[in-house]
Amino acid sequence: MFDMEPEVLERFTWYMREQSALTIMFHTKVAEQMGLSATDEKCLDLAMRADGPLTAGRIAELSGLSTGAVTGVIDRLERAGFVRRVRDPHDRRKVLVEVTAGDLAKFAHLFEKAQQSLVQVLSRFDPDEIEVIERYLQLQIETFRKAVINT
Amino acid sequence: MFDMEPEVLERFTWYMREQSALTIMFHTKVAEQMGLSATDEKCLDLAMRADGPLTAGRIAELSGLSTGAVTGVIDRLERAGFVRRVRDPHDRRKVLVEVTAGDLAKFAHLFEKAQQSLVQVLSRFDPDEIEVIERYLQLQIETFRKAVINT
DNA sequence: TCGAACATCTTAGCCGCTAAGACAATTCCT
DNA sequence: AGGAATTGTCTTAGCGGCTAAGATGTTCGA
Numbered sequence: 001m002f003d004m005e006p007e008v009l010e011r012f013t014w015y016m017r018e019q020s021a022l023t024i025m026f027h028t029k030v031a032e033q034m035g036l037s038a039t040d041e042k043c044l045d046l047a048m049r050a051d052g053p054l055t056a057g058r059i060a061e062l063s064g065l066s067t068g069a070v071t072g073v074i075d076r077l078e079r080a081g082f083v084r085r086v087r088d089p090h091d092r093r094k095v096l097v098e099v100t101a102g103d104l105a106k107f108a109h110l111f112e113k114a115q116q117s118l119v120q121v122l123s124r125f126d127p128d129e130i131e132v133i134e135r136y137l138q139l140q141i142e143t144f145r146k147a148v149i150n151t
Numbered sequence: 152m153f154d155m156e157p158e159v160l161e162r163f164t165w166y167m168r169e170q171s172a173l174t175i176m177f178h179t180k181v182a183e184q185m186g187l188s189a190t191d192e193k194c195l196d197l198a199m200r201a202d203g204p205l206t207a208g209r210i211a212e213l214s215g216l217s218t219g220a221v222t223g224v225i226d227r228l229e230r231a232g233f234v235r236r237v238r239d240p241h242d243r244r245k246v247l248v249e250v251t252a253g254d255l256a257k258f259a260h261l262f263e264k265a266q267q268s269l270v271q272v273l274s275r276f277d278p279d280e281i282e283v284i285e286r287y288l289q290l291q292i293e294t295f296r297k298a299v300i301n302t
Numbered sequence: 303t304c305g306a307a308c309a310t311c312t313t314a315g316c317c318g319c320t321a322a323g324a325c326a327a328t329t330c331c332t
Numbered sequence: 333a334g335g336a337a338t339t340g341t342c343t344t345a346g347c348g349g350c351t352a353a354g355a356t357g358t359t360c361g362a
Contacts, residue, residue: 117294141166
């Protein structure tokens with residue numbers, strides 16, 4: 001479609017890298033403040049972002065952990081009150097991990113500062129510009145997902 | 152500056168979250184393929200993104216690890232040929248961690264697919280739109296860094 | 303010059319992870 | 333239907349990285 005000077009790509013690469021590093025730091029901090037390990041928080045996030053409840057095995061697949069490790073993760077998350085084990089009535093071998101919404105509200109304040117930053121940033125762009133940015137983010141996420149998952 | 156419908160914020164929050172999750176997965180995969188733990192790769196990234204060589208202690212601060220853990224990290228990175236320990240000539244207590252550029256080139260291909268995705272995404276935007284997106288990313292990174300670091 | 307402060311390394315103990323196998327439920331095949 | 337193979341989760345042993353505390357070597361100030 002459009003050509004691009006190499007400097008543009010170079011700058012965007014830097015943005016990506018910087019964003020990555022910040023994301024990982026943020027992730028670490030959030031986990032810490034919730035009293036969880038980064039691994040546990042990562043699995044909790046998977047469970048929250050999923051459509052329905054995930055099974056233990058699916059969490060293992062998505063997180064890249066062994067099933068044994070996931071047993072431990074769920075134990076800790078359950079003990080901390082973030083999730084609940086429910087046996088799947090249609091296949092009683094399976095364990096469904098239900099996120100208990102209640103306890104999560106306690107940690108909303110952790111994301112409030114991030115949310116506020118976002119509002120502040122977005123206020124600097126008019127509706128047309130917002131539309132461009134959204135298109136970029138959507139495309140970037142979609143493309144990156146394909147690239148990451150098939151690696 | 153500009154007002155915003157709540158749905159816009161909601162959508163952007165979702166983008167951020169999705170990007171975070173993908174970033175963390177990507178980071179895990181890259182580390183794995185380099186034969187490093189996520190922790191080691193994170194520290195290597197810190198060392199690479201810094202202006203000059205970092206000291207071991209500074210890496211501990213930036214990564215949130217204990218100094219003892221950082222000793223282990225540097226041991227492994229050094230053994231794998233990614234970095235080199237150099238004693239600071241001005242203060243011989245300090246250990247400077249120099250990234251040895253050579254061995255890193257071997258892993259460029261890991262980022263190639265990500266780079267290609269980026270080019271593909273950017274080709275869908277004209278120069279004016281690119282400018283908007285860059286302004287957004289710069290602002291977002293800057294604002295987020297302040298929010299994260301002072302938490 | 304000597305003691306305090308500093309930077310890194312070492313060590314002990316803990317905890318999470320992997321791999322392998324146990325156990326329970328389900329599906330398949332005849 | 334009934335036994336074997338498969339599937340999903342949990343248990344366990346062993347390994348390795350992390351923290352905290354203290355050891356070692358270096359610098360700085362009085």
